[in-house]
Amino acid sequence: MSNPSQSALPKVSNEMAQLSVSENQLSTFGLSTQLSLLGRNTDEQYGFVNPPLYRGSTVIHKTLDSIENSKGKFYYGAAGSPTVANLEDAWCHLTGAAGTVLSPSGLSSITIALLCLVKAGDHILVCDSVYQPTRVFCDGLLAKLGVRTQYYNPLIGDDLEELIGPNTSLIYLESPGSQTMETQDIPTIVRIAKKHGIKTILDNTWATPLFFNAHGHGIDISLEAGTKYLGGHSDLFIGLTSANEACWPALRKTYDTMCALPGADDCLLALRGMRTxxxxxxxxxxxxxxxxxxxxxxxxxxxxxxxxxxxxxxxxxxxxxxxxxxxxxxxxxxxxxxxxxxxxxxxxxxxxxxxxxxxxxxxxxxxxxxxxxxxxxxxxxxxxxxxxxxxxxxxxxxxxxxxxxxxxxxxxx
Ligand SMILES: Cc1ncc(COP(=O)(O)O)c(C=O)c1O
Structure with a gap:
């Protein structure tokens, strides 16, 4: 006999209120409306306003073909879940990125971004006003891997070009800088980087995408310690790393190799923080x-x-x-x-x-x-x-x- 309470569950139908809108339609709304609609699909949630929490490692496949070829939108918990995808998609919409990956802290989103763009023998330029643990990572692990970091005055402007060498692969920005608070001349730095075919990473945590449009200004990879304003209540750790078309494949590949997924509860809390x-x-x-x-x-x-x-x-x-x-x-x-x-x-x-x-x-x-x-x-x-x-x-x-x-x-x- 079927459980009466289960059979009473309404089937998802068009009669139910639907808040889901197309990506194009979403962009026609004001920011407050967009923030309230992002990352949820009420008609797939039995009409409930908020998306459910998916925790999980194992994803069950129905066919050999499906499991052998990792088919389906979600095929293994470490590669994503609807909870992760809701936040990733919402962040892509907000930042205008080609893709976003989530990690268990802001610092881990920094290390993933750096690792995806460097290789042994590279020289990278990092602003001297950088968040101190980023410096520790560059001077420690990156140095051990054969990457040389050179620090630059965050307000260097056009003179940055003089620091570029034949093996310079990356310019790292943090604006405003930690503690000393210098806002960098991002358009100038991006122009120099593009001229030399060098990639850029920006730690945009202070401004968030609401106050600074990183990809719109030509930044390749932008990161946000969602632990701060996105969470907003000092009760979670999460990092969001977003990339433009050019860097998205490299970012995703690096991320998949590292399997650095945040907890599902933290993704849901971050999505809730986005509303306000x-x-x-x-x-x-x-x-x-x-x-x-x-x-x-x-x-x-x-x-x-x-x-x-x-x-x-x-x-x-x-x-x-x-x-x-x-x-x-x-x-x-x-x-x-x-x-x-x-x-x-x-x-x-x-x-x-x-x-x-x-x-x-x-x-x-x-x-x-x-x-x-x-x-x-x-x-x-x-x-x-x-x-x-x-x-x-x-x-x-x-x-x-x-x-x-x-x-x-x-x-x-
Ligand atoms: C500018 C900036 N970026 C990144 C981080 C790292 O974030 P998390 O604490 O989530 O690792 C911090 C932390 O204070 C920060 O101030």
Whole structure:
């Protein structure tokens, strides 16, 4: 006898509400509508708004031909699932990429992108403002594999051409750079790269595709630590690496060899984060600008490095190429405070937390020291520097938290 509750399940039919639209139709909608529709197909989900979670390793095939030739859209869990494909497809739509692969962290999406474009004997150019673990990967594993990394000033502009040699295969960009926040002149770098047949990779995590269109600017491979703004709630790790037509086959092939798949739950959480990405980013942008401006007027602060502020190196590039700014920037304090004062300030904040991974709803503040590991850029400042990430709290509360913190810094309480 059939289970009555099962037989009561409605058959997927045209009478049910269908939110699925064609790729062409999707592109005619505004961004908010697109973000709400991407990566789901209600008529295939029994009318449920959100896609189901597919966990799985084994995929059952019905014929010998199918299993012998890995046929079917999904033939083995490690090669993809509907949950993975929903996020990959949505990201391709958002970035205009030919293809996207997902990985278990932002750092793994960086290493996959690099490994897919280099071989032993190559010389690669990497901006000196790169996320520090990327540098560790280049100086460690890539060096061991026979790839030589040369760092360049992120604001080098046309002079980058002079660094190109006969075996230069790749230019790596991160814009704005980690900690020092320089927005790079991406059109100039892409022009030079194309002239010499060199590929480009951009870490676009800070801006996301909403604030910077990497492939539209000619970048070959763009990556996003979805751990940050896409997830948005500090509860997942995921990386998204997208490629244009020219680099997609190499990226997919490298990825398939490495089998670096994120967990299905994290893919679903990332897809959920996509629905509100624009709302969170706009709110964070507004609050961050308010706070950065306020900080720039404080007597304790020597410099604020926020890409949307005139004082930030590379600001003109940001103004020309970016559609918005997110919530991470840096400040440098005047050279008048002690380590004890800094500890008293940072260890006793109420709202700003000491934590690494940004992009969530909590505000964070951590000390930074670019001088300790940069090899090209001179860091002229001598005062303590800090990276600030603004979350979703009220700016007035954040200012009060900082105000009390500055008092502790100065030994006033
Ligand atoms: C600019 C940038 N790219 C990549 C990453 C790596 O992301 P994940 O923490 O997911 O490995 C980070 C992490 O902080 C980052 O700041």
């Amino acid at each position: 990405l624009h709302l969170r980013l706009k709110e964070i942008e507004r609050k961050t600008l308010e706070l950065a401006t306020w900080l720039s007027e404080r007597s304790e602060v020597a410099e604020v490095r926020h890409p949307a502020m005139k004082t930030c190196p590379g600001h003109a590039n940001w103004l020309r190429d970016y559609k918005g700014s997110s919530g991470v920037f840096s400040i440098v304090l005047k050279d008048a405070f002690t380590r004890g004062g800094l500890e008293n300030m940072l260890e006793n904040m109420s709202l700003f937390k000491l934590g690494f991974s940004w992009g969530g709803y909590d505000s964070l503040i951590i000390p930074i020291n670019p001088r300790a590991y940069r090899t090209i850029l001179e860091w002229p400042q001598t005062g303590f520097a800090m990276r600030v990430q603004v979350g979703l709290e009220d700016p007035e509360d954040l200012k009060r938290d900082l105000e009390l913190g500055f008092d502790r810094l100065a030994g006033k309480n």
